[in-house]
Amino acid sequence: MSRPPFQLAPLDSTHDRAAFNGDSEPLNRYLREQVTQDVRRRVAACFVALADAKRIAGYYTLASASLLLTDLPVSTGKKLPRYPTVPAVRMGRLAVDKEFKGQGLGGALLADALNRVAGSQIAAFALMVDAKNEAAADFYRHHGFIALPDSRRTLFLPLATVRTS
Numbered sequence: 001m002s003r004p005p006f007q008l009a010p011l012d013s014t015h016d017r018a019a020f021n022g023d024s025e026p027l028n029r030y031l032r033e034q035v036t037q038d039v040r041r042r043v044a045a046c047f048v049a050l051a052d053a054k055r056i057a058g059y060y061t062l063a064s065a066s067l068l069l070t071d072l073p074v075s076t077g078k079k080l081p082r083y084p085t086v087p088a089v090r091m092g093r094l095a096v097d098k099e100f101k102g103q104g105l106g107g108a109l110l111a112d113a114l115n116r117v118a119g120s121q122i123a124a125f126a127l128m129v130d131a132k133n134e135a136a137a138d139f140y141r142h143h144g145f146i147a148l149p150d151s152r153r154t155l156f157l158p159l160a161t162v163r164t165s
């Protein structure tokens with residue numbers, strides 16, 4: 001039987017954060033213990049994919065960030081204004097519950113984040129991520145992210161290439 005589609009929404013207090021069980025314990029703990037404080041302090045925004053009214057199947061966070069122009073690949077940097085930094089949005093966390101892995105949800109959350117950021121009235125040159133391990137970096141490369149030449153675990157995707165819906 002096929003599952004109903006997930007609903008994407010900003011995290012709110014009716015969602016069951018305690019039941020979330022992804023592969024990464026730090027990411028489970030972050031959702032359980034830290035995220036609401038970060039949202040309240042406006043240091044992160046959190047969006048969830050809901051399997052039903054309360055059940056969180058996956059989540060991601062976004063916050064504003066910047067990239068040093070000199071850290072970008074030369075071919076990218078030379079097309080940008082000569083300011084020391086370029087505006088970016090960081091996807092600080094992305095996780096899918098074990099029960100929902102491998103069904104396209106990670107990709108759908110990433111697409112939702114790209115759509116949200118590229119569709120914003122506040123400009124950012126790229127969505128960036130700090131991949132926590134090689135498997136995560138592979139996931140982002142698979143989706144077109146480019147690694148910084150001197151920091152291969154930091155990857156970015158220029159938003160001008162993203163078509164918004």
Ligand SMILES: CC(C)(COP(=O)(O)OP(=O)(O)OC[C@H]1O[C@@H](n2cnc3c(N)ncnc32)[C@H](O)[C@@H]1OP(=O)(O)O)[C@@H](O)C(=O)NCCC(=O)NCCS
Binds near residue numbers: 093130
């Ligand atoms: C990484 C993660 C979010 C992927 O979620 P998922 O729902 O299992 O992934 P999807 O089913 O959406 O996969 C989407 C695509 O990415 C590919 N993919 C998934 N994991 C991959 C990996 N580690 N390396 C390369 N490609 C990967 C899939 O093959 C699929 O490709 P396709 O669209 O061409 O068929 C999930 O495995 C997870 O929560 N991991 C632990 C936390 C983590 O590493 N977070 C990353 C941020 S640091």
